[in-house]
Amino acid sequence: MKMQNKVALVTGAALGYRHGGPSIGSAIAFKLASEGAKVVVVDVLEEMGEGTANGIRENGGTSLFIRTDVSNTDEVKRAVEMTRQEFGALHCLVNCAASYRGEIAKNVVEISEEDWKRIVDVNLNGYFRFAKYGIPLILQSGGGTIVNISSSAAFRVLKDFSVYPVTKAAINALTRTLAIDFAPHVRANAICPGFVRIANSEGDRSPQEVEQWIEGIAKTYPLKRVCSVEEVANVALFLASDDSSYINGECIIVDGGRSVCDTHEF
Numbered sequence: 001m002k003m004q005n006k007v008a009l010v011t012g013a014a015l016g017y018r019h020g021g022p023s024i025g026s027a028i029a030f031k032l033a034s035e036g037a038k039v040v041v042v043d044v045l046e047e048m049g050e051g052t053a054n055g056i057r058e059n060g061g062t063s064l065f066i067r068t069d070v071s072n073t074d075e076v077k078r079a080v081e082m083t084r085q086e087f088g089a090l091h092c093l094v095n096c097a098a099s100y101r102g103e104i105a106k107n108v109v110e111i112s113e114e115d116w117k118r119i120v121d122v123n124l125n126g127y128f129r130f131a132k133y134g135i136p137l138i139l140q141s142g143g144g145t146i147v148n149i150s151s152s153a154a155f156r157v158l159k160d161f162s163v164y165p166v167t168k169a170a171i172n173a174l175t176r177t178l179a180i181d182f183a184p185h186v187r188a189n190a191i192c193p194g195f196v197r198i199a200n201s202e203g204d205r206s207p208q209e210v211e212q213w214i215e216g217i218a219k220t221y222p223l224k225r226v227c228s229v230e231e232v233a234n235v236a237l238f239l240a241s242d243d244s245s246y247i248n249g250e251c252i253i254v255d256g257g258r259s260v261c262d263t264h265e266f
């Protein structure tokens, strides 16, 4: 029980919104709860957010869902305050909420200024807001950890996806800033996954089309498969817990070795 007596808050932890399967955030929430943490589930999706909290409680854990839009400062402040009122502490903040749907798959000429600002406000400023308003409670609680879910796109950009890699690279810089400014009381690290299979990767495709699509992506990874949400959650638990007690300011790539090789045919 690596998170016994700890309170964790995970943003973007709704179950997964198209097919009810696990998102990365929900897998992290379940993992931390399975190790004893009381988990505050944060998301904009009410039913799916409650779904994660209910699932944790059904497994014997403790969880509270707080519907929060990470781009709304008042709602972020309220979520932190409710965490304090309900559990009296915060030891671990996992920033995961992000928006990266097809409508933002545009280069800088194509994307509207409005979309650019909206995505930055969720994907980057949402992480900033929870750090800004969550860290004082972490400090009052005796210190803790921050785990920011970034992406391998922070290092190697995706074609015509301009704003997303920019936010992820900035999250890595934010992580290093937090790691230095709040040491020794807070350790902050980031996880940079490659392609992770989530249920809502399926979109409008048929199950067969999805399998073919994912098989094609898997071929570009040395391990010949894509990452599972559990494999990201395992790293999140490591960074959230004392198992990583001397790791601070790192942005750990979890892509099965894809980014260290200059060919994508394996």
Ligand SMILES: NC(=O)c1ccc[n+]([C@@H]2O[C@H](COP(=O)([O-])OP(=O)(O)OC[C@H]3O[C@@H](n4cnc5c(N)ncnc54)[C@H](O)[C@@H]3O)[C@@H](O)[C@H]2O)c1
Residues within 6 Å of the ligand: 011, 012, 013, 014, 015, 016, 017, 022, 023, 024, 025, 042, 043, 044, 045, 068, 069, 070, 071, 096, 097, 098, 099, 100, 122, 149, 150, 151, 152, 192, 193, 194, 195, 196, 197, 198, 200
């Ligand atoms: N799936 C991948 O291949 C992959 C790879 C690398 C990094 N990531 C990162 O992992 C994280 C989780 O993504 P996922 O793949 O599980 O996708 P997802 O869409 O299932 O999860 C994102 C969650 O964030 C929530 N969210 C979006 N905007 C929000 C807002 N304004 N306020 C509160 N919640 C909001 C969504 O409702 C959703 O539940 C993201 O940061 C993403 O960039 C994903």
